[in-house]
Amino acid sequence: MESLSDYRRLSLNQATTQSWSLQEAIDGCARAGIPNIGIWRDKLAAAGLDNAVRMVRDAGIHVSGLCRGGMFPAATASERAARIDDNRRAIEEAAALNADVLVLVCGPAPDRDIAAARTMVAEAIETLIPYARECGVRLGIEPLHPMYAAERSVITTLSEALDLVEHFATPQVGVVIDTFHVWWDPYVFTQIARAKGHVLAYHVCDWLAPMPHMLLGRGMMGDGKIDFRPIRAAVEAAGYTGAIEVEIFNQTIWDTPGDAVLAQMGERFLQVV
Amino acid sequence: MESLSDYRRLSLNQATTQSWSLQEAIDGCARAGIPNIGIWRDKLAAAGLDNAVRMVRDAGIHVSGLCRGGMFPAATASERAARIDDNRRAIEEAAALNADVLVLVCGPAPDRDIAAARTMVAEAIETLIPYARECGVRLGIEPLHPMYAAERSVITTLSEALDLVEHFATPQVGVVIDTFHVWWDPYVFTQIARAKGHVLAYHVCDWLAPMPHMLLGRGMMGDGKIDFRPIRAAVEAAGYTGAIEVEIFNQTIWDTPGDAVLAQMGERFLQVV
Known part of the structure; x- marks a missing residue:
């Protein structure tokens, strides 16, 4: 495991600084010396794609990921087709x-x-693979914590995501591992090893106990129950050498000035991640 | 799958009627024609064990389960020993x-x-098995929803609970399946089949979306996202013919008069469970 003595692998996922526009987040990263950013599509839409591409290029910042595609299951075929279309735009x-x-x-x-719904997910990803390949974009299936199964994602474990990855068997499809979503899993290390060569992103965020809110109560690394180092070691042993995105949905952090959030996040990144 | 046309298999878990004492719950069951009850230890302590045994015998009600033993992991050996002692009292x-x-x-x-912590759980159960055998009591490992991993149970999936059951390989140890805790699991039907002969209790409760509260926001069957019939069919195919306990932690239900709760619970039991 490489020692993280600098910010080369650190990425700010925009979900952590919800009050910032894309330009503000890019400027904040520049001030803090953070060389990577994970961009959200609502912030991207607000900036405009061409404008955003120019901002990113001008700042020389690397885009470690775009959040998010997906949301595939729907009650009717026409609704599902509309979701697929939206995912083509995301690609x-x-x-x-x-x-x-x-x-x-x-x-x-x-x-x-x-x-x-799980079948609808598989069918939608299968439909998108050729276009993703054509555009040179990789699709990362992110298993979400099972507490979001009813409202965010029917894909709930790394094992289940890897079942899909192995089914498609294409470099176009891999997994996104977020500590918040997988830390509890008794088989997490076995599954990370199984993910070898298929990890497309690694997100970090802590689990607070008690959790203040199911959606906006995630924690800064070091404030909760997750032991990060063994998980990162496993992710790296699985061949992942890319950015480590800090993605924290937390109202208190959102209410804190962005520069202070980035300073604390950088400090914790070096200390515990 | 047997059709549930009456209340023979219905059990009131006392967590559903939190404001009732044990005597009140037993009387409520008698009025509603519910022949089984799941008892909680705090209610039992309030009634006194000898008194409770007499109440149960006088009412002719069957005790489908006692909640709860467990809470095994602790920071020191003496704390862990105290937990074991408390579990002996529970047995x-x-x-x-x-x-x-x-x-x-x-x-x-x-x-x-x-x-x-998972190792501490295994060691504690191993320590308790001889006493459970001597007392003729079966220990049911209940996997809790992964959202409780940091505060209630490090045993989070049916698969993990069955790993323990197979490790001990004694009729003294089995699993408790609660729909609320397992419904999201992509492998739930495979694991229920694997549990054949080891299911010691079946609890039902719905998953509300959105969930009003992580602990006290569980739902009455039919009000949420769970499709109960296929899960019950699988549990019965795994050989379970015992009581079906309704266990709902929900502040709104707790604030409703107990007789009304039992009436609705009985109706839903026949309709959707």
Whole structure:
């Protein structure tokens, strides 16, 4: 495991600084010496794609990921087709930004049939692979914590995401590993090893206990229950050498000035990640 | 799958009627025609064990389970020994009540080492097996939803619980399956099949979306996202023919008069469980 003595691998995921526009986040990274950014599509839309591409190029910042594609299951075929279309736009955006990965948050079931929703996810990704290949974009399936199964993603474990990756068997599709979503899994180390060569992004965020809020109560690394170093070692042993994105949905952090957040995040990155 | 046309298999877990004492819950079950009850140890302590045994016998109600043993991991050997002692008391209580099972909620890690906590759980159960056998009590390992991994149980999936059951390989140890905790699991049907002969209790409760509260926001069956019938069919195919306990931690339900809760719970039991 490489020692993280500088910020070369650190990336600011924009979810951590929700109040900042894309330009503000890029400027904040420049001030803090953070060379990578994970961009969100709502911030991208607000900036405009061409403008954003220019901002990124001018700043010389590397785009470690675009969040998010996915949200595939829907009640009707026409709704599912609309989701696919939106994902094609996301692929084009990821290509324009030269992002390492388009992160897929796969979506919840439209009803009580979670198995059918999982099939819809597989079918949608299969449909998107040729276009992703054509655009040179890799799709990263991010398993979300099982507590989001009803509202965010029916793909809930790394094992399940890897079942899909192995099914497609193409370099175009891999996984995104986020400590917040996988830390509890009794088989997490076995599954990270199984992911060898397929890890497209690594996100960090701590698990607070008690958790103040199911969605906006995630924690700064070091403030919660996760032992980060063994997980990072496993991710690196699985061949991942890319950016480490800090993605924290937390109202208190959102209410803190962005420069202070980046300073603390950088410090914790060196101390515990 | 047997059709549930009456309440023979229905059990009231006392967590559903938090404001009721044990006597009140037993009387409520009698009025509603519910022949089984799952008892909580705090309610049992308030009633006194001898008194409770008499109440149960006088009412002719069957005790489908005692909640809860467990909470095994602790920072020091003496604390862990104290937890074991408390579990011995729980085994004695389950024996006195002739409960089908002592439900084990295994407990969180005292620190950031979840793997070490899992080892403590295994060691504690191993220590308790001879006494459970002597008392004629079965220990049911209940995997809790992964969102409780930091505060309630490091045993988070049915698969993990079955790893323990297979390790001990004794009829004294089995699993407790609660729909709320396992419904999201992509491998839940495979694992229920694997549990054949080892299912000691089946609990039902729905998953509300959005969830009003992580602990006290569970739902009445039919109000949430869980498709109960396929899960019950799998549990029965795995050989379980015992009581079906309704266990719902929900502040709104707790604020509703108990008789109304039992009426709705009985109706939903027949309709959707």
